[in-house]
Amino acid sequence: MGALADLLASDRRDERDRLEVLVTRRRALSGTVCADAVRWAVAVREPAPGTRPLPLERYRPFLDLSPSEILDPVDSPPVAIHTPLMSYAAVLERREPWFREIHPQRATAAMFRDEMQATATVYGYASGGASADYRTWLAAPDGCPPEVRNRLANTSDLPLLDRALLGRLLSAVGFHAEAEQILPGPDVPVRDPVGAYALASWIFAEQMLTTGHAAELEPHFRTLYDQLGDDVRYARTKVVTTINATVNAARRREPETIARWRKLGEEDLARYTALAEVSEFDAEIMTSRWFRAMGFLPFLTGDRDLLRADMDRWLGIARELTGHDEHTRVIAADNYFPAVETAVRTYTYLGERDTALALVDELAERIDPIDPKTWLTAGELRYQAGDVSGALDAYLRAAHLQFPYGRISWFNAGQVHEQLGRADLAAECYRRSLAHWPTGVTPLRRLRDLHLRGQLPDDRGVLAAWAASQPAWSRLPAFEG
Numbered sequence: 369m370g371a372l373a374d375l376l377a378s379d380r381r382d383e384r385d386r387l388e389v390l391v392t393r394r395r396a397l398s399g400t401v402c403a404d405a406v407r408w409a410v411a412v413r414e415p416a417p418g419t420r421p422l423p424l425e426r427y428r429p430f431l432d433l434s435p436s437e438i439l440d441p442v443d444s445p446p447v448a449i450h451t452p453l454m455s456y457a458a459v460l461e462r463r464e465p466w467f468r469e470i471h472p473q474r475a476t477a478a479m480f481r482d483e484m485q486a487t488a489t490v491y492g493y494a495s496g497g498a499s500a501d502y503r504t505w506l507a508a509p510d511g512c513p514p515e516v517r518n519r520l521a522n523t524s525d526l527p528l529l530d531r532a533l534l535g536r537l538l539s540a541v542g543f544h545a546e547a548e549q550i551l552p553g554p555d556v557p558v559r560d561p562v563g564a565y566a567l568a569s570w571i572f573a574e575q576m577l578t579t580g581h582a583a584e585l586e587p588h589f590r591t592l593y594d595q596l597g598d599d600v601r602y603a604r605t606k607v608v609t610t611i612n613a614t615v616n617a618a619r620r621r622e623p624e625t626i627a628r629w630r631k632l633g634e635e636d637l638a639r640y641t642a643l644a645e646v647s648e649f650d651a652e653i654m655t656s657r658w659f660r661a662m663g664f665l666p667f668l669t670g671d672r673d674l675l676r677a678d679m680d681r682w683l684g685i686a687r688e689l690t691g692h693d694e695h696t697r698v699i700a701a702d703n704y705f706p707a708v709e710t711a712v713r714t715y716t717y718l719g720e721r722d723t724a725l726a727l728v729d730e731l732a733e734r735i736d737p738i739d740p741k742t743w744l745t746a747g748e749l750r751y752q753a754g755d756v757s758g759a760l761d762a763y764l765r766a767a768h769l770q771f772p773y774g775r776i777s778w779f780n781a782g783q784v785h786e787q788l789g790r791a792d793l794a795a796e797c798y799r800r801s802l803a804h805w806p807t808g809v810t811p812l813r814r815l816r817d818l819h820l821r822g823q824l825p826d827d828r829g830v831l832a833a834w835a836a837s838q839p840a841w842s843r844l845p846a847f848e849g
Contacts, residue, residue, distance in 0.1 A: 394410065419438055423491070424493060427484065432510040433456045454470070454472055464529075465604065468650045469699050475576055476576070481505075482500045484500070485498055486774070496510075499511070502545075528562050529565070532565050539569075553567070567591075583619075585613075586617065604640055607637050607640050614662060614664055623668040623669050640654060652685050675717075679710075686700075686708070740770075743762045743769070747759045759784055781797045798811040802838055812841060819831070
């Protein structure tokens with residue numbers, strides 16, 4: 369009933385009808401994987417003033433950079449959402465980045481704003497604050513804060529450090545290309561530590577903008593590193609440059625380049641952590657972060673002993689650090705997540721799938737049960753272990769969180785349903801994937817093929833007609849029978 373209402377929807381009245389079905393059936397659905405969808409439907413139908421659909425309310429800092437005051441405890445956002453808030457604080461307080469972490473490490477890929485806008489559309493939430501268009505977000509009342517908007521309107525008049533901090537903030541809210549535009553690029557010589565941090569911020573934005581592509585950033589990293597002098601304020605930039613350059617080289621699968629950066633980084637890390645200005649906490653955070661990045665080298669060369677040794681360093685430190693105030697606790701938690709995520713991939717590579725699965729289950733079920741990426745990983749590992757029902761549950765948990773991996777989560781769930789012979793449920797999952805991803809060729813092809821094989825439910829004509837209207841339909845490859 370809800371699926372058909374979606375398919376026939378030509379305006380938002382039908383969308384509200386679908387939500388009404390969920391609300392009416394809330395008691396029957398409360399113990400199912402639809403529970404989150406029901407709870408969020410209630411929030412949409414009976415909203416508190418100024419609230420948004422909960423999949424977006426959890427990411428409120430990406431809209432207006434202020435924390436939500438109405439979230440249920442089970443909806444407390446994952447630590448990644450602190451990135452915009454802490455970057456915002458760095459701008460307002462003009463924090464200096466020389467000897468401590470001022471931003472969380474976790475960053476948003478270039479697709480983040482598109483996914484958020486798609487989720488807003490799915491829920492009928494019309495606001496410029498959720499837009500993937502920078503100018504729209506900039507002008508939206510629940511988008512860019514006025515004080516930041518005013519600074520962005522006059523960036524040429526700002527000191528370089530302020531521009532660099534603003535650039536980091538724009539990247540933190542998902543606008544990487546716009547971050548680059550207010551920063552000096554590789555063609556501008558570095559004359560002091562502030563200039564080095566500004567160029568590092570430009571390269572960071574470019575690295576995020578080219579996520580998923582084997583971009584040639586190595587010359588930019590070398591240009592930056594070769595200009596870093598002996599001033600102690602360069603020390604942290606040197607270490608971070610070796611980390612980011614390593615990640616870029618790993619994308620391109622270039623072990624020789626990583627080996628070069630690892631050799632330089634060993635010395636840079638030792639100098640940085642020995643500085644009197646660097647606290648023990650920040651030294652440990654940087655050490656954990658550095659060894660996690662350098663693990664790419666033994667991963668690519670097959671040196672399992674070195675890989676285990678590196679993992680012992682990055683994971684061991686991450687488990688021990690908890691922080692001593694609000695800022696350091698966020699930084700410690702922010703480091704712990706990628707440390708465990710990388711350890712999961714490492715144990716999987718080493719063939720220790722049980723250990724990897726135990727780690728990811730801990731991450732998903734105990735540490736952050738509303739992190740959709742973790743549930744996706746849990747689904748993959750459970751599927752590889754032969755636990756198909758467990759994989760489906762994990763994919764559905766990620767799917768009902770909707771954002772920012774709704775399209776992938778629903779598609780994966782559809783694949784499992786199809787494997788189990790549940791063509792009707794598979795079709796519903798593919799349809800929901802397309803709600804987030806109208807140009808998605810793969811889910812469209814699965815729907816088209818199911819239809820041509822006569823495996824869709826009774827409303828297959830409506831479903832096929834709806835699918836045929838999607839933007840990617842014309843790009844579908846030929847049906848192979």
